Amino acid sequence: MNSYTEENYLKSIYHLSVPTDESVSTNSIAASVNTKAASVTDMLKKLADKKLINYTKYQGVSLTEEGKAIAINIVRKHRLWEFFLVEKLHFKWDEVHELAEELEHITSVELIDRLDKFLGNPKYDPHGDPIPDSTGCIKKDELIPISTLQPGQSAIIMGVREHAPVFLQYLEKMNLTIGKQIKPIEVIAFDHSVLLSVNNNTVSISRDVAKNILVTI
Amino acid sequence: MNSYTEENYLKSIYHLSVPTDESVSTNSIAASVNTKAASVTDMLKKLADKKLINYTKYQGVSLTEEGKAIAINIVRKHRLWEFFLVEKLHFKWDEVHELAEELEHITSVELIDRLDKFLGNPKYDPHGDPIPDSTGCIKKDELIPISTLQPGQSAIIMGVREHAPVFLQYLEKMNLTIGKQIKPIEVIAFDHSVLLSVNNNTVSISRDVAKNILVTI
DNA sequence: CATAAAATTTAGGCAAGTCTAAAAATTTAA
DNA sequence: TTAAATTTTTAGACTTGCCTAAATTTTATG
Structure with missing residues:
Protein backbone atom coordinates (compact mmCIF):
# COMPACT_ATOMS: atom_id res chain seq x y z
CA MET A 1 0.00 0.00 0.00
CA THR A 64 7.42 2.99 -14.29
CA GLU A 65 4.47 1.08 -15.71
CA GLU A 66 3.40 0.24 -12.19
CA GLY A 67 3.76 3.82 -11.00
CA LYS A 68 1.81 5.05 -13.98
CA ALA A 69 -1.01 2.62 -13.33
CA ILE A 70 -1.29 3.88 -9.77
CA ALA A 71 -1.26 7.50 -10.91
CA ILE A 72 -3.93 6.91 -13.53
CA ASN A 73 -6.09 5.19 -10.97
CA ILE A 74 -5.89 8.26 -8.74
CA VAL A 75 -6.81 10.47 -11.67
CA ARG A 76 -9.75 8.15 -12.39
CA LYS A 77 -10.97 8.47 -8.82
CA HIS A 78 -10.48 12.21 -8.79
CA ARG A 79 -12.50 12.73 -11.95
CA LEU A 80 -15.29 10.34 -11.00
CA TRP A 81 -15.71 12.06 -7.65
CA GLU A 82 -15.77 15.43 -9.39
CA PHE A 83 -18.50 14.15 -11.67
CA PHE A 84 -20.43 12.88 -8.67
CA LEU A 85 -20.12 16.17 -6.82
CA VAL A 86 -21.40 18.18 -9.77
CA GLU A 87 -24.06 15.82 -11.08
CA LYS A 88 -25.49 14.44 -7.85
CA LEU A 89 -24.65 16.97 -5.16
CA HIS A 90 -24.98 19.97 -7.46
CA PHE A 91 -21.70 21.62 -6.64
CA LYS A 92 -20.47 24.20 -9.11
CA TRP A 93 -17.69 23.24 -11.51
CA ASP A 94 -15.23 25.46 -9.76
CA GLU A 95 -15.91 24.10 -6.27
CA VAL A 96 -15.14 20.45 -6.72
CA HIS A 97 -11.41 20.23 -7.27
CA GLU A 98 -10.39 20.62 -3.64
CA LEU A 99 -12.98 18.12 -2.46
CA ALA A 100 -11.87 15.58 -5.04
CA GLU A 101 -8.27 15.98 -3.86
CA GLU A 102 -9.38 14.34 -0.64
CA LEU A 103 -11.79 11.80 -2.05
CA GLU A 104 -9.31 10.52 -4.63
CA HIS A 105 -7.38 8.78 -1.84
CA ILE A 106 -10.24 6.56 -0.75
CA THR A 107 -8.85 3.12 -1.47
CA SER A 108 -11.64 0.69 -2.30
CA VAL A 109 -11.64 -0.47 -5.92
CA GLU A 110 -15.11 -1.91 -5.51
CA LEU A 111 -16.38 1.45 -4.32
CA ILE A 112 -15.04 3.34 -7.27
CA ASP A 113 -16.30 0.80 -9.78
CA ARG A 114 -19.77 1.00 -8.28
CA LEU A 115 -19.60 4.77 -8.24
CA ASP A 116 -18.64 4.67 -11.90
CA LYS A 117 -21.66 2.53 -12.69
CA PHE A 118 -23.97 4.64 -10.51
CA LEU A 119 -22.90 7.71 -12.47
CA GLY A 120 -23.56 5.96 -15.78
CA ASN A 121 -19.91 5.36 -16.69
CA PRO A 122 -19.20 8.97 -17.60
CA LYS A 123 -16.43 9.52 -20.14
CA TYR A 124 -15.50 13.08 -19.14
CA ASP A 125 -15.34 14.91 -15.84
CA PRO A 126 -17.07 18.27 -15.37
CA HIS A 127 -14.03 20.09 -16.72
CA GLY A 128 -14.04 18.00 -19.89
CA ASP A 129 -11.05 15.90 -18.92
CA PRO A 130 -11.36 12.23 -19.87
CA ILE A 131 -12.05 9.72 -17.09
CA PRO A 132 -9.77 6.66 -17.31
CA ASP A 133 -11.69 3.36 -17.24
CA SER A 134 -11.07 0.68 -14.65
CA THR A 135 -8.28 -0.83 -16.75
CA GLY A 136 -6.49 2.51 -16.99
CA CYS A 137 -7.46 3.28 -20.57
CA ILE A 138 -7.96 6.94 -21.30
CA LYS A 139 -10.19 7.97 -24.15
CA LYS A 140 -8.37 10.00 -26.78
CA ASP A 141 -9.59 13.53 -26.67
CA GLU A 142 -12.57 13.80 -28.98
CA LEU A 143 -13.95 16.99 -27.56
CA ILE A 144 -13.91 20.07 -29.73
CA PRO A 145 -14.56 23.71 -28.94
CA ILE A 146 -17.87 25.26 -29.96
CA SER A 147 -15.94 27.65 -32.19
CA THR A 148 -15.20 24.80 -34.63
CA LEU A 149 -18.84 23.76 -35.09
CA GLN A 150 -20.76 24.55 -38.24
CA PRO A 151 -24.00 26.51 -37.82
CA GLY A 152 -26.84 24.03 -37.46
CA GLN A 153 -24.58 21.29 -36.13
CA SER A 154 -25.93 20.39 -32.71
CA ALA A 155 -23.66 19.12 -29.95
CA ILE A 156 -23.52 18.39 -26.24
CA ILE A 157 -21.44 20.32 -23.76
CA MET A 158 -18.87 18.04 -22.17
CA GLY A 159 -16.34 20.34 -20.58
CA VAL A 160 -14.22 23.46 -20.65
CA ARG A 161 -10.72 24.49 -21.52
CA GLU A 162 -10.56 27.32 -19.05
CA HIS A 163 -11.01 26.55 -15.36
CA ALA A 164 -11.07 30.06 -13.87
CA PRO A 165 -13.96 30.35 -11.39
CA VAL A 166 -15.15 33.55 -12.99
CA PHE A 167 -15.51 31.76 -16.31
CA LEU A 168 -17.26 28.74 -14.81
CA GLN A 169 -19.60 31.00 -12.89
CA TYR A 170 -20.46 32.83 -16.10
CA LEU A 171 -21.31 29.53 -17.78
CA GLU A 172 -23.55 28.57 -14.86
CA LYS A 173 -25.40 31.83 -15.23
CA MET A 174 -25.84 31.33 -18.96
CA ASN A 175 -27.01 27.78 -18.40
CA LEU A 176 -24.16 26.45 -20.47
CA THR A 177 -23.53 23.45 -18.24
CA ILE A 178 -22.44 19.86 -18.70
CA GLY A 179 -24.84 17.75 -20.69
CA LYS A 180 -26.71 20.66 -22.26
CA GLN A 181 -27.47 20.31 -25.94
CA ILE A 182 -26.49 23.37 -27.93
CA LYS A 183 -26.72 24.34 -31.60
CA PRO A 184 -24.84 27.24 -33.16
CA ILE A 185 -27.24 29.28 -35.30
CA GLU A 186 -24.90 31.82 -36.74
CA VAL A 187 -21.41 33.15 -36.40
CA ILE A 188 -21.44 36.93 -36.50
CA ALA A 189 -18.92 38.12 -39.04
CA PHE A 190 -18.18 41.34 -37.18
CA ASP A 191 -16.61 39.88 -34.05
CA HIS A 192 -16.93 36.10 -34.55
CA SER A 193 -19.34 35.91 -31.65
CA VAL A 194 -21.67 32.92 -31.83
CA LEU A 195 -25.43 32.81 -31.59
CA LEU A 196 -26.40 29.57 -29.88
CA SER A 197 -29.65 27.83 -29.32
CA VAL A 198 -29.82 26.30 -25.83
CA ASN A 199 -33.05 24.98 -24.30
CA ASN A 200 -35.07 26.77 -26.99
CA ASN A 201 -33.46 30.04 -26.04
CA THR A 202 -31.00 31.92 -28.14
CA VAL A 203 -27.89 33.23 -26.45
CA SER A 204 -24.86 34.99 -27.73
CA ILE A 205 -21.35 34.15 -26.61
CA SER A 206 -18.06 35.71 -27.60
CA ARG A 207 -15.54 33.91 -29.77
CA ASP A 208 -13.33 33.62 -26.74
CA VAL A 209 -16.03 31.83 -24.79
CA ALA A 210 -16.85 29.61 -27.78
CA LYS A 211 -13.23 28.51 -27.92
CA ASN A 212 -13.28 27.46 -24.29
CA ILE A 213 -16.40 25.33 -24.21
CA LEU A 214 -15.81 21.73 -25.28
CA VAL A 215 -18.52 19.66 -26.92
CA THR A 216 -19.06 16.28 -28.46
CA ILE A 217 -21.03 15.95 -31.68
CA MET B 1 -7.75 20.93 12.61
CA THR B 64 -15.40 17.68 26.75
CA GLU B 65 -18.34 19.33 24.99
CA GLU B 66 -16.04 20.27 22.15
CA GLY B 67 -14.59 16.78 21.89
CA LYS B 68 -18.04 15.28 21.92
CA ALA B 69 -19.22 17.57 19.15
CA ILE B 70 -16.30 16.47 16.99
CA ALA B 71 -16.96 12.81 17.73
CA ILE B 72 -20.65 13.11 16.91
CA ASN B 73 -19.82 14.80 13.67
CA ILE B 74 -17.63 11.86 12.70
CA VAL B 75 -20.41 9.46 13.60
CA ARG B 76 -22.78 11.55 11.46
CA LYS B 77 -20.44 11.31 8.50
CA HIS B 78 -19.89 7.60 9.01
CA ARG B 79 -23.58 6.80 9.05
CA LEU B 80 -24.48 9.05 6.14
CA TRP B 81 -21.79 7.44 4.00
CA GLU B 82 -23.03 4.00 5.02
CA PHE B 83 -26.50 4.99 3.95
CA PHE B 84 -25.15 6.26 0.64
CA LEU B 85 -23.19 3.08 0.02
CA VAL B 86 -26.22 0.85 0.62
CA GLU B 87 -28.93 2.97 -0.97
CA LYS B 88 -27.11 4.38 -3.97
CA LEU B 89 -24.22 2.03 -4.66
CA HIS B 90 -26.11 -1.08 -3.58
CA PHE B 91 -23.52 -2.45 -1.22
CA LYS B 92 -24.71 -5.06 1.25
CA TRP B 93 -25.26 -4.03 4.84
CA ASP B 94 -22.28 -5.99 6.02
CA GLU B 95 -19.87 -4.52 3.49
CA VAL B 96 -20.08 -0.83 4.27
CA HIS B 97 -18.52 -0.39 7.69
CA GLU B 98 -14.91 -0.56 6.55
CA LEU B 99 -15.52 1.79 3.66
CA ALA B 100 -17.24 4.31 5.90
CA GLU B 101 -14.27 4.21 8.28
CA GLU B 102 -12.31 5.91 5.54
CA LEU B 103 -15.01 8.20 4.20
CA GLU B 104 -15.89 9.56 7.64
CA HIS B 105 -12.64 11.54 7.67
CA ILE B 106 -13.45 13.61 4.59
CA THR B 107 -13.52 17.10 6.01
CA SER B 108 -15.92 19.30 4.04
CA VAL B 109 -19.03 20.30 5.98
CA GLU B 110 -20.69 21.50 2.80
CA LEU B 111 -20.12 18.11 1.21
CA ILE B 112 -21.72 16.21 4.04
CA ASP B 113 -24.69 18.55 4.25
CA ARG B 114 -25.32 18.17 0.54
CA LEU B 115 -24.92 14.41 0.79
CA ASP B 116 -27.48 14.43 3.61
CA LYS B 117 -29.92 16.34 1.43
CA PHE B 118 -29.20 14.15 -1.61
CA LEU B 119 -30.04 11.08 0.46
CA GLY B 120 -33.29 12.65 1.66
CA ASN B 121 -32.10 13.45 5.21
CA PRO B 122 -32.21 9.85 6.43
CA LYS B 123 -32.79 9.37 10.15
CA TYR B 124 -31.18 5.93 10.49
CA ASP B 125 -28.21 4.26 8.89
CA PRO B 126 -28.50 0.80 7.28
CA HIS B 127 -27.84 -0.87 10.63
CA GLY B 128 -30.66 1.06 12.28
CA ASP B 129 -28.38 3.42 14.19
CA PRO B 130 -29.60 7.02 14.32
CA ILE B 131 -27.85 9.60 12.15
CA PRO B 132 -27.01 12.80 14.07
CA ASP B 133 -28.23 15.95 12.33
CA SER B 134 -25.91 18.79 11.35
CA THR B 135 -26.28 20.39 14.79
CA GLY B 136 -25.26 17.17 16.53
CA CYS B 137 -28.73 16.17 17.69
CA ILE B 138 -29.34 12.44 17.78
CA LYS B 139 -32.86 11.13 17.48
CA LYS B 140 -33.91 9.05 20.45
CA ASP B 141 -34.24 5.43 19.45
CA GLU B 142 -37.76 4.88 18.19
CA LEU B 143 -37.11 1.69 16.33
CA ILE B 144 -38.74 -1.50 17.58
CA PRO B 145 -38.17 -5.15 16.68
CA ILE B 146 -40.69 -6.92 14.46
CA SER B 147 -41.41 -9.29 17.33
CA THR B 148 -43.26 -6.53 19.17
CA LEU B 149 -45.64 -5.73 16.29
CA GLN B 150 -49.28 -6.78 16.35
CA PRO B 151 -50.48 -8.90 13.43
CA GLY B 152 -51.84 -6.58 10.77
CA GLN B 153 -49.72 -3.65 11.92
CA SER B 154 -47.60 -2.68 8.94
CA ALA B 155 -44.17 -1.14 9.39
CA ILE B 156 -41.00 -0.24 7.53
CA ILE B 157 -37.66 -1.92 8.03
CA MET B 158 -35.10 0.58 9.33
CA GLY B 159 -32.28 -1.50 10.69
CA VAL B 160 -31.00 -4.49 12.57
CA ARG B 161 -29.82 -5.37 16.04
CA GLU B 162 -27.46 -8.09 14.92
CA HIS B 163 -24.63 -7.18 12.55
CA ALA B 164 -23.15 -10.59 11.78
CA PRO B 165 -22.58 -10.92 8.04
CA VAL B 166 -24.33 -14.29 7.96
CA PHE B 167 -27.46 -12.67 9.38
CA LEU B 168 -27.33 -9.69 7.03
CA GLN B 169 -26.80 -12.00 4.08
CA TYR B 170 -29.83 -14.04 5.09
CA LEU B 171 -31.93 -10.87 5.19
CA GLU B 172 -30.72 -9.91 1.73
CA LYS B 173 -31.77 -13.28 0.43
CA MET B 174 -35.21 -12.98 2.03
CA ASN B 175 -35.58 -9.46 0.63
CA LEU B 176 -35.91 -8.08 4.11
CA THR B 177 -33.91 -4.95 3.39
CA ILE B 178 -33.97 -1.33 4.48
CA GLY B 179 -37.05 0.57 3.45
CA LYS B 180 -39.15 -2.51 2.75
CA GLN B 181 -42.70 -2.38 4.05
CA ILE B 182 -43.67 -5.46 6.00
CA LYS B 183 -46.80 -6.61 7.77
CA PRO B 184 -46.96 -9.48 10.27
CA ILE B 185 -49.87 -11.75 9.40
CA GLU B 186 -49.67 -14.22 12.21
CA VAL B 187 -47.45 -15.33 15.03
CA ILE B 188 -47.28 -19.09 15.14
CA ALA B 189 -48.04 -20.25 18.66
CA PHE B 190 -45.83 -23.32 18.38
CA ASP B 191 -42.46 -21.63 18.02
CA HIS B 192 -43.32 -17.91 17.92
CA SER B 193 -42.17 -17.72 14.35
CA VAL B 194 -43.75 -14.88 12.38
CA LEU B 195 -45.54 -14.98 9.05
CA LEU B 196 -44.82 -11.75 7.25
CA SER B 197 -46.18 -10.16 4.13
CA VAL B 198 -43.43 -8.49 2.11
CA ASN B 199 -43.91 -7.29 -1.45
CA ASN B 200 -47.13 -9.30 -1.70
CA ASN B 201 -45.25 -12.43 -0.76
CA THR B 202 -45.61 -14.28 2.48
CA VAL B 203 -42.44 -15.32 4.26
CA SER B 204 -41.80 -16.96 7.57
CA ILE B 205 -39.09 -15.85 9.94
CA SER B 206 -38.07 -17.27 13.29
CA ARG B 207 -38.71 -15.43 16.54
CA ASP B 208 -35.00 -14.85 16.80
CA VAL B 209 -34.90 -13.15 13.45
CA ALA B 210 -38.01 -11.13 14.28
CA LYS B 211 -36.30 -9.83 17.39
CA ASN B 212 -33.32 -8.61 15.41
CA ILE B 213 -35.03 -6.65 12.67
CA LEU B 214 -35.86 -3.07 13.64
CA VAL B 215 -38.83 -1.24 12.15
CA THR B 216 -40.66 2.03 12.43
CA ILE B 217 -44.44 2.10 12.43
C1' DC C 1 36.16 26.39 -22.10
C1' DA C 2 36.05 28.26 -17.66
C1' DT C 3 33.22 30.00 -14.32
C1' DA C 4 28.90 31.77 -12.48
C1' DA C 5 24.21 30.49 -11.75
C1' DA C 6 20.82 27.20 -11.06
C1' DA C 7 19.30 22.76 -9.78
C1' DT C 8 19.80 18.86 -6.97
C1' DT C 9 21.41 16.13 -3.30
C1' DT C 10 23.36 15.28 1.38
C1' DA C 11 23.52 16.03 6.26
C1' DG C 12 21.47 16.84 10.39
C1' DG C 13 17.15 17.86 12.83
C1' DC C 14 12.16 18.18 14.11
C1' DA C 15 7.10 16.57 14.96
C1' DA C 16 3.62 12.95 14.89
C1' DG C 17 2.50 8.55 16.10
C1' DT C 18 3.99 4.15 17.16
C1' DC C 19 6.58 0.50 19.92
C1' DT C 20 9.04 -2.19 23.96
C1' DA C 21 10.64 -2.35 28.49
C1' DA C 22 10.59 -0.68 32.92
C1' DA C 23 8.61 2.10 36.66
C1' DA C 24 4.68 3.76 39.24
C1' DA C 25 -0.06 3.78 40.67
C1' DT C 26 -4.26 1.43 41.49
C1' DT C 27 -7.10 -2.49 42.35
C1' DT C 28 -7.87 -7.10 44.05
C1' DA C 29 -7.68 -10.58 47.14
C1' DA C 30 -5.70 -13.30 50.79
C1' DT D 1 -4.11 -4.34 55.43
C1' DT D 2 -0.60 -5.86 52.89
C1' DA D 3 1.18 -8.44 48.97
C1' DA D 4 0.18 -9.70 44.31
C1' DA D 5 -1.87 -8.66 40.04
C1' DT D 6 -3.35 -5.39 36.91
C1' DT D 7 -3.44 -1.02 34.80
C1' DT D 8 -1.31 3.03 33.47
C1' DT D 9 2.50 5.97 32.69
C1' DT D 10 7.38 7.12 31.62
C1' DA D 11 11.62 6.56 29.04
C1' DG D 12 13.94 5.85 25.06
C1' DA D 13 13.82 4.57 20.30
C1' DC D 14 12.03 4.00 15.41
C1' DT D 15 9.57 5.58 10.91
C1' DT D 16 7.55 8.94 7.84
C1' DG D 17 7.66 13.20 5.92
C1' DC D 18 9.15 17.62 6.36
C1' DC D 19 12.70 21.46 6.99
C1' DT D 20 17.34 24.44 6.61
C1' DA D 21 21.99 24.83 5.41
C1' DA D 22 25.78 23.22 3.03
C1' DA D 23 27.85 20.50 -0.63
C1' DT D 24 27.75 18.78 -5.22
C1' DT D 25 26.42 18.42 -9.99
C1' DT D 26 24.60 20.33 -14.15
C1' DT D 27 23.68 24.14 -17.22
C1' DA D 28 24.33 28.50 -19.14
C1' DT D 29 27.15 32.47 -20.39
C1' DG D 30 31.04 35.49 -21.50
Missing part, protein backbone atom coordinates in the same frame (compact mmCIF):
# COMPACT_ATOMS: atom_id res chain seq x y z
CA ASN A 2 1.17 3.51 -0.71
CA SER A 3 0.68 6.42 1.63
CA TYR A 4 -1.49 9.41 0.88
CA THR A 5 1.73 11.39 0.35
CA GLU A 6 3.25 8.86 -2.02
CA GLU A 7 0.05 8.90 -4.04
CA ASN A 8 0.21 12.67 -4.35
CA TYR A 9 3.79 12.51 -5.58
CA LEU A 10 2.90 9.90 -8.19
CA LYS A 11 -0.07 11.93 -9.33
CA SER A 12 2.03 15.07 -9.66
CA ILE A 13 4.74 13.29 -11.59
CA TYR A 14 2.06 11.92 -13.89
CA HIS A 15 0.47 15.29 -14.55
CA LEU A 16 3.86 16.90 -15.09
CA SER A 17 5.03 14.24 -17.51
CA VAL A 18 1.92 13.93 -19.68
CA PRO A 19 2.21 17.19 -21.68
CA THR A 20 5.86 16.76 -22.68
CA ASP A 21 6.44 13.04 -22.13
CA GLU A 22 9.88 13.91 -20.83
CA SER A 23 11.45 13.23 -17.46
CA VAL A 24 10.27 15.47 -14.65
CA SER A 25 12.53 17.74 -12.58
CA THR A 26 12.81 17.74 -8.81
CA ASN A 27 11.93 21.42 -8.62
CA SER A 28 8.78 21.08 -10.66
CA ILE A 29 7.60 18.29 -8.38
CA ALA A 30 8.40 20.41 -5.35
CA ALA A 31 6.25 23.22 -6.72
CA SER A 32 3.47 20.81 -7.57
CA VAL A 33 3.25 19.07 -4.19
CA ASN A 34 4.07 22.23 -2.28
CA THR A 35 7.25 21.21 -0.52
CA LYS A 36 10.96 21.85 -0.82
CA ALA A 37 13.30 20.20 -3.30
CA ALA A 38 15.16 18.39 -0.52
CA SER A 39 11.96 16.71 0.59
CA VAL A 40 11.26 15.67 -2.95
CA THR A 41 14.66 14.03 -3.23
CA ASP A 42 13.88 11.98 -0.11
CA MET A 43 10.60 10.82 -1.57
CA LEU A 44 12.09 10.03 -4.97
CA LYS A 45 14.49 7.61 -3.34
CA LYS A 46 11.63 5.92 -1.63
CA LEU A 47 9.50 5.67 -4.76
CA ALA A 48 12.49 4.38 -6.72
CA ASP A 49 13.06 1.68 -4.07
CA LYS A 50 9.47 0.66 -4.58
CA LYS A 51 10.04 0.58 -8.34
CA LEU A 52 7.32 3.11 -8.99
CA ILE A 53 9.64 5.57 -10.73
CA ASN A 54 12.80 5.50 -12.80
CA TYR A 55 15.24 7.74 -11.03
CA THR A 56 18.84 8.66 -11.69
CA LYS A 57 20.39 11.32 -9.51
CA TYR A 58 20.31 14.77 -11.07
CA GLN A 59 18.51 13.42 -14.14
CA GLY A 60 14.87 13.80 -13.22
CA VAL A 61 12.31 11.01 -13.02
CA SER A 62 9.70 9.14 -14.99
CA LEU A 63 7.01 6.73 -13.88
CA ASN B 2 -7.46 17.45 14.07
CA SER B 3 -5.54 14.64 12.45
CA TYR B 4 -7.11 11.49 11.12
CA THR B 5 -5.64 9.69 14.15
CA GLU B 6 -6.99 12.19 16.67
CA GLU B 7 -10.42 11.82 15.11
CA ASN B 8 -10.29 8.08 15.52
CA TYR B 9 -9.38 8.39 19.18
CA LEU B 10 -12.25 10.81 19.80
CA LYS B 11 -14.66 8.54 17.99
CA SER B 12 -13.54 5.53 20.03
CA ILE B 13 -13.82 7.38 23.30
CA TYR B 14 -17.30 8.46 22.28
CA HIS B 15 -18.46 4.96 21.40
CA LEU B 16 -16.94 3.54 24.58
CA SER B 17 -18.52 6.14 26.83
CA VAL B 18 -22.06 6.15 25.40
CA PRO B 19 -23.30 2.83 26.83
CA THR B 20 -22.16 3.42 30.42
CA ASP B 21 -21.68 7.18 30.49
CA GLU B 22 -18.64 6.62 32.68
CA SER B 23 -15.03 7.55 32.11
CA VAL B 24 -13.16 5.39 29.65
CA SER B 25 -10.02 3.39 30.44
CA THR B 26 -6.72 3.58 28.62
CA ASN B 27 -6.77 -0.14 27.88
CA SER B 28 -10.21 -0.09 26.34
CA ILE B 29 -9.18 2.73 24.06
CA ALA B 30 -6.05 0.83 23.10
CA ALA B 31 -8.17 -2.17 22.12
CA SER B 32 -10.58 0.01 20.20
CA VAL B 33 -8.02 1.91 18.13
CA ASN B 34 -5.74 -1.09 17.82
CA THR B 35 -2.59 0.20 19.48
CA LYS B 36 -0.77 -0.23 22.76
CA ALA B 37 -1.67 1.45 26.03
CA ALA B 38 1.53 3.49 25.97
CA SER B 39 0.55 5.04 22.66
CA VAL B 40 -2.87 5.86 24.03
CA THR B 41 -1.36 7.70 26.99
CA ASP B 42 0.64 9.86 24.59
CA MET B 43 -2.44 10.72 22.61
CA LEU B 44 -4.54 11.41 25.70
CA LYS B 45 -2.04 14.07 26.76
CA LYS B 46 -2.32 15.66 23.38
CA LEU B 47 -6.12 15.61 23.31
CA ALA B 48 -6.21 16.99 26.86
CA ASP B 49 -3.90 19.85 25.80
CA LYS B 50 -6.37 20.62 23.05
CA LYS B 51 -9.19 20.54 25.60
CA LEU B 52 -11.03 17.82 23.74
CA ILE B 53 -11.02 15.42 26.69
CA ASN B 54 -11.02 15.58 30.50
CA TYR B 55 -8.03 13.59 31.60
CA THR B 56 -6.52 12.89 35.00
CA LYS B 57 -3.66 10.43 35.16
CA TYR B 58 -4.74 6.91 36.05
CA GLN B 59 -8.39 8.00 36.20
CA GLY B 60 -9.60 7.42 32.67
CA VAL B 61 -11.04 10.05 30.34
CA SER B 62 -14.27 11.65 29.20
CA LEU B 63 -14.99 13.94 26.27
